[in-house]
Amino acid sequence: MQHVAAATPAAAGAHHEEHAGFWRTYVFSLDHKVIGIQYMMTALLFLFLGFTLMMLMRWQIAYPTRGIPGEWFALLPAVIGLAAVAVGAYSKRRLTLLVGLLFGGIAWLVWWMVSDETLFPEGIMLPELYNSFGAMHGTIMIFLGVVPLAVGGFGNYVVPLQVGAPDMAFPKLNMMSYWSYFAGGVVMLTSFFVPGGAANSGWTSYPPLADIATTGQTVWLFGMVFLITSSLLGSVNFIVTIVQLRAKGLTFMRLPFFVWAQFVTSFLLLLAFPPLEGAAILQLMDRLAGTSFFLPSGLVISGQVLDVAGGGSPLLWQHLFWFLAHPEVYVLILPAMGIVAEIIANNTRKPLWGYRSLVYASIFLGFMSFIVWAHHMFMTGMGTVISTFFQTTTMIISIPSVIILSALIISLWGGSIRYTVPMLFAIAFLPMFGIGGLTGLPLGLAPTDIHLHDTYYVIGHFHYVVAPGTIFALFAGIYYWYPKVTGRMMSEALGKVHFWGSLICMNGIFFPMLIQGLAGVSRRLYDGGTQYAHAQNVLQWNEVMSISAWALALFQIPFILNFFWSMKKGKQVESDNPWGATTLEWQTPTPPPHGNFTSIPEVYRGPYEYSAPDAAKDYTPQNVP
Amino acid sequence: MQIPYTVTTRPDTGLHNAKLGIWLFLASEVMLFGSLFSAYILLRVAAVEWPHGSQLLNVPLAFINTVILIASSVTMVLSWASLKMKDFAKYRRYMGLTILCGFGFLIIKAFEYGAKFSHGIFPAEDLFYATYFTLTGLHGLHVIGGIIVNAYFWGPGSRLWNTEPERFTNRVEVAGLYWHFVDLVWIFLFPTLYLL
Amino acid sequence: MEHASQDEIRRHVRTYILVFVALLGLTVVTVAVSYLHLSIVPAVIVALFIASVKGGLVASYFMHLISEKKLVYVTLVLTVVFFIALISLPLLGYHDTID
Numbered sequence: 001m002q003h004v005a006a007a008t009p010a011a012a013g014a015h016h017e018e019h020a021g022f023w024r025t026y027v028f029s030l031d032h033k034v035i036g037i038q039y040m041m042t043a044l045l046f047l048f049l050g051f052t053l054m055m056l057m058r059w060q061i062a063y064p065t066r067g068i069p070g071e072w073f074a075l076l077p078a079v080i081g082l083a084a085v086a087v088g089a090y091s092k093r094r095l096t097l098l099v100g101l102l103f104g105g106i107a108w109l110v111w112w113m114v115s116d117e118t119l120f121p122e123g124i125m126l127p128e129l130y131n132s133f134g135a136m137h138g139t140i141m142i143f144l145g146v147v148p149l150a151v152g153g154f155g156n157y158v159v160p161l162q163v164g165a166p167d168m169a170f171p172k173l174n175m176m177s178y179w180s181y182f183a184g185g186v187v188m189l190t191s192f193f194v195p196g197g198a199a200n201s202g203w204t205s206y207p208p209l210a211d212i213a214t215t216g217q218t219v220w221l222f223g224m225v226f227l228i229t230s231s232l233l234g235s236v237n238f239i240v241t242i243v244q245l246r247a248k249g250l251t252f253m254r255l256p257f258f259v260w261a262q263f264v265t266s267f268l269l270l271l272a273f274p275p276l277e278g279a280a281i282l283q284l285m286d287r288l289a290g291t292s293f294f295l296p297s298g299l300v301i302s303g304q305v306l307d308v309a310g311g312g313s314p315l316l317w318q319h320l321f322w323f324l325a326h327p328e329v330y331v332l333i334l335p336a337m338g339i340v341a342e343i344i345a346n347n348t349r350k351p352l353w354g355y356r357s358l359v360y361a362s363i364f365l366g367f368m369s370f371i372v373w374a375h376h377m378f379m380t381g382m383g384t385v386i387s388t389f390f391q392t393t394t395m396i397i398s399i400p401s402v403i404i405l406s407a408l409i410i411s412l413w414g415g416s417i418r419y420t421v422p423m424l425f426a427i428a429f430l431p432m433f434g435i436g437g438l439t440g441l442p443l444g445l446a447p448t449d450i451h452l453h454d455t456y457y458v459i460g461h462f463h464y465v466v467a468p469g470t471i472f473a474l475f476a477g478i479y480y481w482y483p484k485v486t487g488r489m490m491s492e493a494l495g496k497v498h499f500w501g502s503l504i505c506m507n508g509i510f511f512p513m514l515i516q517g518l519a520g521v522s523r524r525l526y527d528g529g530t531q532y533a534h535a536q537n538v539l540q541w542n543e544v545m546s547i548s549a550w551a552l553a554l555f556q557i558p559f560i561l562n563f564f565w566s567m568k569k570g571k572q573v574e575s576d577n578p579w580g581a582t583t584l585e586w587q588t589p590t591p592p593p594h595g596n597f598t599s600i601p602e603v604y605r606g607p608y609e610y611s612a613p614d615a616a617k618d619y620t621p622q623n624v625p
Numbered sequence: 626m627q628i629p630y631t632v633t634t635r636p637d638t639g640l641h642n643a644k645l646g647i648w649l650f651l652a653s654e655v656m657l658f659g660s661l662f663s664a665y666i667l668l669r670v671a672a673v674e675w676p677h678g679s680q681l682l683n684v685p686l687a688f689i690n691t692v693i694l695i696a697s698s699v700t701m702v703l704s705w706a707s708l709k710m711k712d713f714a715k716y717r718r719y720m721g722l723t724i725l726c727g728f729g730f731l732i733i734k735a736f737e738y739g740a741k742f743s744h745g746i747f748p749a750e751d752l753f754y755a756t757y758f759t760l761t762g763l764h765g766l767h768v769i770g771g772i773i774v775n776a777y778f779w780g781p782g783s784r785l786w787n788t789e790p791e792r793f794t795n796r797v798e799v800a801g802l803y804w805h806f807v808d809l810v811w812i813f814l815f816p817t818l819y820l821l
Numbered sequence: 822m823e824h825a826s827q828d829e830i831r832r833h834v835r836t837y838i839l840v841f842v843a844l845l846g847l848t849v850v851t852v853a854v855s856y857l858h859l860s861i862v863p864a865v866i867v868a869l870f871i872a873s874v875k876g877g878l879v880a881s882y883f884m885h886l887i888s889e890k891k892l893v894y895v896t897l898v899l900t901v902v903f904f905i906a907l908i909s910l911p912l913l914g915y916h917d918t919i920d
Contacts, residue, residue, distance in 0.1 A: 165628075166627070166628060166629075167628060169628060169642045169646065170642070170646065171628070232650070232653050235649075235653075236646050236649045236650055236653075237646075239645070239649055240642050240645050240646045240649070243638060243645060243892065244629075244630050244635050244638060244640070244641075244642050244645060245628070245629060245630070245642075267899075270649060270652065270653050271652060271653060271656050271899070271900060271903055272656075273653070274653050274654070274656035274657035274659075274660060275656060275657070275659070275660035275663075275907060277657055277660075278657055278658075278660035278661045278664065279660065279664075281661075281759065281763065282661075282664060282759065285748060285755065285759055289747070289748045289749055289755075289758075290747075290748070290749030291748050291749055291752075291755035291759070292749075292752060292755065293664065293668070293752070293755060293759075308749065309749060309750065309751040309752060309755070311668065311671075311672055311673075311751070311752045312668065312752065313667060313668060313671060315911075315914070315915075316664055316667050316668065316911070319663075319667075319910075319911040319914070320660055320663075320664065323660070323907060367899075370903045370906060371906050371910070374910065374914065377914075380914075381918050381919050381920070382914060382917065382918065382919065383916075383917030383918045383919055384917070385913065385917040386910070386913050386914045386917045389910075389913070638890060638892055639890040640890050640892065640893070644893075645892065645893070648889075648893045648896060648897070649896060652896050652897060652899075652900040655900050655901075655904060656900065656903065656904065656907070659904040659907055659908065660907060662908065663907050663908045663911060666908060666912065667911050667912065667915060670912065670915060671915060679855060684852065684855070688848065688852055691848050692845065692848065695841065695844045695845065695848065696841070698879060698883050699837055699838070699840075699841045699883075701883075702837050702883045703834065703837060706830050706833060706834050706837070709830045710827055710830050710831075801883075801884075802884055805879055805880075805883045805884045806884075808879060808883075809876050809879050809880065812872050812875045812876050812879065813872045813876065815851075815872075816851055816855075816868040816869075816871070816872050817868070817872075819855075820851065820852065820854075820855035820864075820868055821855075821861070821864055821865060821868055
């Protein structure tokens with residue numbers, strides 16, 4: 001029988017299907033809330049794994065000639081795992097136990113790898129392994145971490161609630177999306193164990209290198225097929241849910257901005273991913289069937305001419321890849337902007353400034369994102385016509401970005417700001433995304449890009465947007481929606497430690513990258529640039545960045561502890577709407593039951609009626625007549 | 626807990642959920658085949674020489690295949706129309722024909738492929754054959770998928786007609802949209818690969 | 822389409838048969854034209870034109886696009902725009918290089 005308290009995600013699906021049993025309720029559930037949590041937990045684990053890979057790489061970059069103290073890197077996940085296993089076993093909580101075992105698994109993986117003399121001769125990472133870690137760090141963070149958390153996790157849980165729907169339009173498809181993602185993740189993980197190791201041609205998988213790379217690349221391609229399938233099914237579900245299942249009275253211009261952000265994101269995923277699937281098919285044909293889609297004639301490898309038909313084009317891959325990968329970065333940022341918008345409105349106790357501007361800017365941004373991709377290809381020998389075209393569209397696309405950021409910043413003006421932990425992350429997002437966006441400008445202009453392309457400047461730029469940008473927004477979302485899912489608040493004190501530590505450390509990691517990049521240090525160098533004369537003046541930053549990265553890992557401990565501890569021991573909420581929010585997800589029981597709303601909701605007002613002049617309270621929910 | 630608009634249409638959009646869903650999915654398929662067409666165009670334009678399709682491929686056989694697929698599109702839409710006219714027996718006949726046409730297409734395709742393989746011609750031969758096999762192969766996989774879906778609706782899935790005829794009719798319509806799309810792709814593939 | 826009467830469906834069936842015949846005819850035409858061995862540019866234009874007409878017929882009548890709702894049109898128009906970008910911009914890149 002389901003005797004679980006409101007604190008676990010189980011209750012989300014449990015109330016209705018009392019006879020459904022463990023597997024149907026927690027594992028193969030059709031309830032969007034359970035699926036959302038499945039996405040979230042899986043994605044958080046992958047984020048940790050991707051981060052672990054980078055922490056190992058950062059030792060290599062900072063101390064290229066010193067053996068790695070593997071025990072220390074395995075220690076963190078081992079300690080977390082051990083603690084979770086102990087707590088889980090003692091209090092008989094299966095989820096905690098499972099998470100503990102998974103962290104233990106990561107610890108063991110790290111230990112096993114670092115102890116392997118063929119991978120780490122005398123404790124120093126092989127360049128080939130460094131390349132693998134680099135390619136998989138990117139792949140895991142983007143496709144297995146951030147997007148599944150932002151879209152699969154938050155999108156799945158919150159969107160049906162915010163539109164007043166009982167579930168997603170296609171619950172079975174939703175479940176299949178998750179398992180397709182899971183399968184893709186498993187495939188990606190197994191690639192570490194095949195001969196030659198995981199993919200090592202960058203997450204960008206450029207041919208000809210990717211065409212002739214080790215087996216791991218083929219596994220990567222199959223993994224991507226699973227992930228792309230998951231994405232496509234999910235995006236269809238989101239769009240139909242938002243269009244068709246809106247509650248009565250919920251017009252498009254009354255939707256919370258978070259829903260608009262997910263709506264545009266879903267169109268990006270729907271239309272931009274298929275060309276990458278096409279490209280993956282072509283690369284698989286090259287690797288498995290011996291075709292030459294991406295292999296030019298007369299290609300010489302290790303002194304020998306490659307025995308293939310030839311006539312192919314490596315640039316073809318780049319076009320197809322970036323056609324997806326550019327909209328992909330807007331997939332990374334839009335849900336985050338949505339989360340930040342919700343939290344700012346709620347914690348300033350006033351409506352968002354420029355709601356219409358936000359909506360139209362997002363739509364315009366989504367549209368433009370399809371025609372800027374070749375700004376990733378300025379160094380491929382482009383002529384002036386095509387180069388001008390893409391520089392122009394890229395400059396134009398910065399306009400809606402700035403509109404959105406400005407609207408969010410102006411929204412703070414005159415607000416009664418509550419500095420809750422979600423709000424701290426949301427406020428910090430603004431200048432961090434600002435730095436990320438501004439550093440993108442010289443990359444979008446070809447003359448400056450000539451100097452900066454493929455340097456650490458690029459890495460600094462995009463990490464500013466994704467790390468203290470998107471990931472901060474995702475943290476904010478976790479702290480914000482946690483009480484709705486679990487019925488308990490996360491600890492503010494631990495949250496503040498997590499926030500300040502992460503903010504300082506992230507800047508410690510990514511700001512020096514801008515400096516190194518301007519000096520000309522290339523990316524993807526396994527020794528951090530020690531072999532290059534032009535890098536010598538900026539090499540000292542490597543140690544600073546690495547120490548910041550390891551410190552960042554330590555500052556995640558309060559978050560992980562807080563997350564699990566608060567589930568059972570956090571301060572219980574006194575109402576279903578502890579933040580005093582206006583949007584529909586807060587007008588449900590806590591946690592929402594199967595079917596979400598106890599009575600069919602009807603919407604009478606816009607999404608941010610805070611501090612309305614004649615209202616009794618400083619907020620009026622959307623479903624109040 | 627019922628999801629609204631699975632059978633009835635939502636008033637302001639005029640659509641039921643699955644109809645919108647399938648059109649969105651087809652939009653993504655346009656981008657998938659589009660990317661492969663784009664690849665084909667780029668490779669052909671850049672090529673020093675590229676054979677005329679009719680020199681290397683069997684045009685009469687592909688012509689027959691085109692006719693088969695177009696016919697299957699007609700039988701598919703007629704099967705749906707039969708359901709709208711509440712004639713289940715007719716529906717089964719037309720759907721059965723659609724499935725048979727699908728198999729017919731695949732058999733001819735298999736024969737074409739076999740003929741090439743027996744002459745030692747595989748995708749790796751050159752870019753012409755690489756694009757031919759990849760494009761028709763992906764299309765063929767989509768045909769197989771369509772046959773499976775149609776067979777389900779001809780067989781076990783058709784039981785829904787007895788309990789929820791309108792919902793079943795919608796499902797067949799949605800399956801039909803997918804099947805027409807598969808036909809549509811071939812309408813462009815056939816001249817591109819065989820006649821140019 | 823939802824609440825079409827029996828008569829309307831019968832008229833639609835007539836349309837389906839007519840479209841079928843048109844498609845067959847156009848298929849014959851496109852094969853016949855290929856025997857003319859036109860040079861590549863006119864050949865591509867003619868072939869694509871005929872294919873578009875055939876595709877348009879399938880989409881409009883078999884897929885009922887001609888009476889479809891605005892939302893579906895919007896999605897498809899967007900898709901076509903991006904499809905054109907995907908085809909044309911790489912081609913532009915092929916023709917426009919620094920040397």
